[in-house]
Amino acid sequence: MSTLSTHPSGTNYLNHTRGIMSWIFTLDHKRIGMMYLCSVLLSFFVGGMLAVLIRLQLWSPEASLFTQDQYNQIFTLHGAIMVFLVIIPSIPAALGNFVLPIMLGAKDVAFPRLNLFSYHLWVVGALVFLLALVTGGLDTGWTFYTPYSTDTDSAMGGVIPALTAAFILGFSSIFTGMNFIVTIHRLRPPGMTWFRMPLFLWAIYATAIIQVLATPVLGITLMLLAVERAFGIGIFDPSLGGDPVLYQHFFWFYSHPAVYIMILPAMGIISELISIHSHKHIFGYKFIAFSSIAIAIFGFLVWGHHMFTSGQSSLMNVIFSFITFSVSIPSAIKVFNWLATMYKGSISLNTPMLYALSFIFIFSIGGLTGLHLGTLATDIHLHDTYFVVAHFHYVMMGSALLAMIGGMHHWWPKMTGKMYSEFWGRIGCGLVFLGFNLTFFPQFMLGSQGMPRRYAQYDDYLPETVQLFEFYHQLSTIGSLVMAAGFFLTAGYLLHSIFFGVRAPANPWGGRSLEWQCASPPPHDNFAETPTVGDCYDFSVLEWDEKEQGYTWREDVPRPGEEGTG
Amino acid sequence: MSHSHEQHGHGDHPEHLGHHWDNLQQQFEAGKLGMWLFLATEVLLFGGLFVAYAVWRGNNPELYAYGSEYLDVTMGAVNTVILILSSLTMAMAVTYAQLNRQKALLVCLILTFLGACGFMLIKFFEYSDKIQEGILPGAAFYDPPPNLEASNYWNPDLPIIDRHTLLALRIEAAEREREGRPAQIDRPRFGEVSSVAPAAVGPAGFDPDAVRARHVRGEKSKVHPLQDPNRPVNAHMFFNIYFMMTGLHGIHVLVGMIVIGWLIYRAALGHFGSDYFTPVDLGGLYWHIVDLIWIFLFPLFYLI
Structure with a gap:
């Protein structure tokens, strides 16, 4: 009884079959998840390099590196890649695919073929996106706002391929969401009731609902826009009688819920990390679970706050502003519950926990500055300034992406079967945290001082303003380089661990959810027999095993399902 | 049914059953x-x-x-x-x-x-x-x-009016209405309100x-x-x-x-x-x- 693993070691999902084709056409959710992870990280590298180019351009007030047109293309690509190719698929499709069925105690997702199909769609979408680059590029911003995106004189040839790509990626996301909803409904093993599910699954479930219900609207919007641009049908084009603000309504009806597609699974990961690395039962389980659902519902009703200055009626502005405020309630519920979970816990400052703590710090700033933007009066001043840029980077990048990287560290031993260097992990996390705040905190200052977003140069102001802007921009650029160093360091030690890492135990952190009960890496069909389920946040039954270098089940405590027999 | x-679920693995399902x-x-x-x-x-x-x-x-x-x-x-x-x-x-x-x-x-x-x-x-x-x-x-001239179709050449002028125009229109004078059609207003071409209303277009x-x-x-x-x-x-x-x-x-x-x-x-x-x-x-x-x-x- 030295290991929690219920499986003989030997073959696992990595060496179950061999050859490149056994990966490309696999139906195994774990392999699909790993392929997503690699693809997403590759896209993250490209998007991140573009971000560094943006920051280097803004080092000096004059357009020093790129022309204004080039700059427009760079920030458009950065935004579109990060949103459609990185953040939206990062947690649900990459980590979710790997973890969800194992956490649930299932052998696979409900529709493995659909799962593979959605990954292939992702790849096709990414390739079509590349096509947009060679067919003339794209400089509309990732939001494709009309009339700029329909104006064939000024916008570029890459618009239609990019729209097609986003459409395809949307369907990839829909199919993933459908798969997860059905899996959670129909593949829970006996004993896995809704309220025994780990909170990550609740978060993924709420996310999947948004993916299924919001993404089709984006699909039809992008289709209309592509037809508009190709044939000039005049739906969004004011010169043909259309309404460009209608485009914004359609677009944000998807894209605001999409913000919650990004943050909800991140919150799910944080719930796991905080509880497991504090070795303490999660505080307020049902509140966290239902706040995920509440955020998913509220998320559908706030899209109008993107149009406060677009000529929306004042009544609508007030209503949207009010509903926007109310989103902060379920978000705050989560934050307070995480803090209460840590209180009097026995906190291990492992790398995943450091990322979770960074998340709480960064998300609090990102969330609270959202209130400034949701307030009508201040939004008039802050709209389209760097304040907005800083706000959404705090939530999208600092919260969603750092949670994803935290989750990646948390499940890395499970996914690869290897331990990474904890020392370098902590340093990497520190660099990323410092670099992130140094990059984006000055942007709040910039925005409140009036620096508009999306400007390639800022030498056209009073000299003292230019000086001020330059100072903050340079801080921000330095921060971005520190952050880049942190990410490269992270990539380095993670890659190193694959080849030279110590073999990971089944349960290195002391987790109780089912994925820690199968071997690292898991065998091909996860569980030889359907596992029994207990309270996944009750850590009192585990103890540290020096020999195993991981946590094992205490011998004096019966396993769930064994209580009756003794 | x-x-x-x-x-069928109880017997050997049925032909159409995926490996991850119970039945x-x-x-x-x-x-x-x-x-x-x-x-x-x-x-x-x-x-x-x-x-x-x-x-x-x-x-x-x-x-x-x-x-x-x-x-x-x-x-x-x-x-x-x-x-x-x-x-x-x-x-x-x-x-x-x-x-x-x-x-x-x-x-x-x-x-x-x-x-x-x-x-x-x-x-x-x-x-x-x-x-x-x-x-x-x-x-x-x-x-x-053909009858574009007669319609309220937005004309981009019209001057754009700032808020204060518009307010004055509206006050004037309200006064006219109170005094029983016919309201003046403030066509230029479209230039200020929106750059979106409004559709023709009433008899103007159709x-x-x-x-x-x-x-x-x-x-x-x-x-x-x-x-x-x-x-x-x-x-x-x-x-x-x-x-x-x-x-x-x-x-x-x-x-x-x-x-x-x-x-x-x-x-x-x-x-x-x-x-x-x-x-x-x-x-x-x-x-x-x-x-x-x-x-x-x-x-x-x-x-x-």
Whole structure:
């Protein structure tokens, strides 16, 4: 009884079959998840390099590196890649695919073929996106706002391929969401009731609902826009009688819920990390679970706050502003519950926990500055300034992406079967945290001082303003380089661990959810027999095993399902 | 029905059971839930277009009254009947599959397929009529009407007025109204309010009463819209949304034909029976949503 693993070691999902084709056409959710992870990280590298180019351009007030047109293309690509190719698929499709069925105690997702199909769609979408680059590029911003995106004189040839790509990626996301909803409904093993599910699954479930219900609207919007641009049908084009603000309504009806597609699974990961690395039962389980659902519902009703200055009626502005405020309630519920979970816990400052703590710090700033933007009066001043840029980077990048990287560290031993260097992990996390705040905190200052977003140069102001802007921009650029160093360091030690890492135990952190009960890496069909389920946040039954270098089940405590027999 | 499922689940691994399912019943229910979710996404996909329809109809009711004059109600009605009948045969096919009546299943599927073909054929005639007449969506059909000068059409050359001037103008208009003087038409206001061209309202571009009267008499407009002096500004907008919505629906019918064709193929090979009819059931659900969407499209475009 030295290991929690219920499986003989030997073959696992990595060496179950061999050859490149056994990966490309696999139906195994774990392999699909790993392929997503690699693809997403590759896209993250490209998007991140573009971000560094943006920051280097803004080092000096004059357009020093790129022309204004080039700059427009760079920030458009950065935004579109990060949103459609990185953040939206990062947690649900990459980590979710790997973890969800194992956490649930299932052998696979409900529709493995659909799962593979959605990954292939992702790849096709990414390739079509590349096509947009060679067919003339794209400089509309990732939001494709009309009339700029329909104006064939000024916008570029890459618009239609990019729209097609986003459409395809949307369907990839829909199919993933459908798969997860059905899996959670129909593949829970006996004993896995809704309220025994780990909170990550609740978060993924709420996310999947948004993916299924919001993404089709984006699909039809992008289709209309592509037809508009190709044939000039005049739906969004004011010169043909259309309404460009209608485009914004359609677009944000998807894209605001999409913000919650990004943050909800991140919150799910944080719930796991905080509880497991504090070795303490999660505080307020049902509140966290239902706040995920509440955020998913509220998320559908706030899209109008993107149009406060677009000529929306004042009544609508007030209503949207009010509903926007109310989103902060379920978000705050989560934050307070995480803090209460840590209180009097026995906190291990492992790398995943450091990322979770960074998340709480960064998300609090990102969330609270959202209130400034949701307030009508201040939004008039802050709209389209760097304040907005800083706000959404705090939530999208600092919260969603750092949670994803935290989750990646948390499940890395499970996914690869290897331990990474904890020392370098902590340093990497520190660099990323410092670099992130140094990059984006000055942007709040910039925005409140009036620096508009999306400007390639800022030498056209009073000299003292230019000086001020330059100072903050340079801080921000330095921060971005520190952050880049942190990410490269992270990539380095993670890659190193694959080849030279110590073999990971089944349960290195002391987790109780089912994925820690199968071997690292898991065998091909996860569980030889359907596992029994207990309270996944009750850590009192585990103890540290020096020999195993991981946590094992205490011998004096019966396993769930064994209580009756003794 | 559920009995037979469980019986099969107990034996050796049944032919159609995926490795990660406990039994056929669980697999069937999951497939059904997945299909309903997919239908929800379809509803939302079309939902975007229905919202667009509602917004534009609300803003330009006269365009819809005018444009629908050019649609053929008979063809639309026949198509509606055909689709409803094909939905019936599809539902019968599902029942026959469950009852293990292979021949009836095959006949019903073929009838459904023929219904879909009939629908697409009529749609083809409707579309080709429109295309031959030059009633096309988009810029191809866009042409400012002859009486543009008389309409309230937005003129980009008009001066843009700042808020204070506008306020003064409004106060002046209110005073005129109080004093019983006729209100002055403040045409320049459009330049300030929005750069969006407003549609013509009332008698300026086109007289909705005249169309309504003609409609009551059952008299069809014989004038080609491009030659019609009473054509409202932006009449092309109606045909934009008409072609978009019926076009997307048509694509769905084509996909449905592929699905039904595949079902016919498998039914002919005898794949389906009382123990395994999931594909027929799910294909049927898809076909019903395609039918249902048309049931909304028909009155929205042809009747009202």
